[in-house]
Amino acid sequence: MSPSFALLVADDPACFADAAARKFIELLEASDRPLVTLPTGLTPQGFYRALVMNYADRRDCWEGLRFIALDEYCGLPANDDRLFSSWLKRAVLDPLCIRNRYLFDSAADPEQEIVRMQSLLEKVGPIDIAVLGLGANGHIAFNEPGTVFSSSIHVADLAPDTIKANARYWGREDLVPPKGMTLGLSDLSGARHTILLVTGSSKADVLKKALQGPVTTAVPASYLQKLTNVTVIADHAAAELL
Numbered sequence: 001m002s003p004s005f006a007l008l009v010a011d012d013p014a015c016f017a018d019a020a021a022r023k024f025i026e027l028l029e030a031s032d033r034p035l036v037t038l039p040t041g042l043t044p045q046g047f048y049r050a051l052v053m054n055y056a057d058r059r060d061c062w063e064g065l066r067f068i069a070l071d072e073y074c075g076l077p078a079n080d081d082r083l084f085s086s087w088l089k090r091a092v093l094d095p096l097c098i099r100n101r102y103l104f105d106s107a108a109d110p111e112q113e114i115v116r117m118q119s120l121l122e123k124v125g126p127i128d129i130a131v132l133g134l135g136a137n138g139h140i141a142f143n144e145p146g147t148v149f150s151s152s153i154h155v156a157d158l159a160p161d162t163i164k165a166n167a168r169y170w171g172r173e174d175l176v177p178p179k180g181m182t183l184g185l186s187d188l189s190g191a192r193h194t195i196l197l198v199t200g201s202s203k204a205d206v207l208k209k210a211l212q213g214p215v216t217t218a219v220p221a222s223y224l225q226k227l228t229n230v231t232v233i234a235d236h237a238a239a240e241l242l
C-alpha cells in the first residue's frame with residue numbers, strides 16, 4: 001500500500017462505525033469552521049449512528065461545521081424522501097443540528113445549478129474534510145468511470161452499475177433518476193483531509209484497484225493515490241486483497 005494512506009481495518013461493524021466517528025471528530029477538533037462533505041449509501045449508516053449516539057453533545061463540533069452536498073439526483077421535488085439531502089438530513093444533519101448547509105437543488109435546471117454550486121464552492125471552499133464511500137464500479141460520488149480527474153462540479157449520467165445498485169431504493173431500475181449532480185474529482189482532490197469508508201467483500205477488488213492499481217479514469221477512486229492525508233477505514237472483508 002502507498003505510504004500516503006493510513007489504513008484502519010475494523011473487526012466488526014461497531015468497531016468500523018466507532019473508528020470512522022473517532023477519526024472524523026479528531027479532524028473536526030483540529031479545524032475551525034470546517035467545510036465538510038459526507039456520503040450517502042449503506043456504508044456510512046453505522047458511522048452516522050455512532051456520531052449521533054456518542055457525539056451529539058459536541059456542539060463545538062457541529063455549530064461551526066459547514067456542510068456541502070457531495071452529490072444529488074437531478075429532477076426531484078424539494079421535499080422528496082429519496083433525495084440524498086433528505087436522507088442526510090434524517091441521518092445526521094438534523095440530529096446533530098448542523099445548520100450551515102450548501103445543498104444541490106434537485107428541481108432546478110441542472111446546468112444552471114452546477115454553475116451556482118461552482119461559484120458557491122469558489123467562495124466557501126476548499127473542502128476541509130471529505131468523507132467518501134466507494135462504488136463497486138470505482139465511482140466516488142457520481143464521478144463515474146471515465147470522468148476526468150480535472151472535473152469540477154458537473155452533471156453526470158449515472159453508470160448502468162450505479163443505476164442497478166441504487167434500484168434497491170427505488171423498487172425498479174427504470175425508476176432510478178438517470179442523471180445526477182456531483183462535486184468533481186478536482187474539487188475532492190483539493191480536500192485537506194479525506195476519509196474513505198469501505199465495507200464488504202464485494203468492494204475488495206475495487207478497493208485494491210483504487211489504492212494499488214494504475215491511476216486511471218477507468219477507476220475514478222484511483223485519484224486518491226495522488227493525495228496526501230487520506231485515511232481509509234475498511235472492514236476485513238473489504239481490505240482482504242490489500
Ligand code: PGA
Pocket residue numbers: 039040041042043044133134135136139140141
Ligand atoms: P454503498 O454505496 O455504501 O451503498 O455501497 C457506495 C457508493 O456507491 O458510493
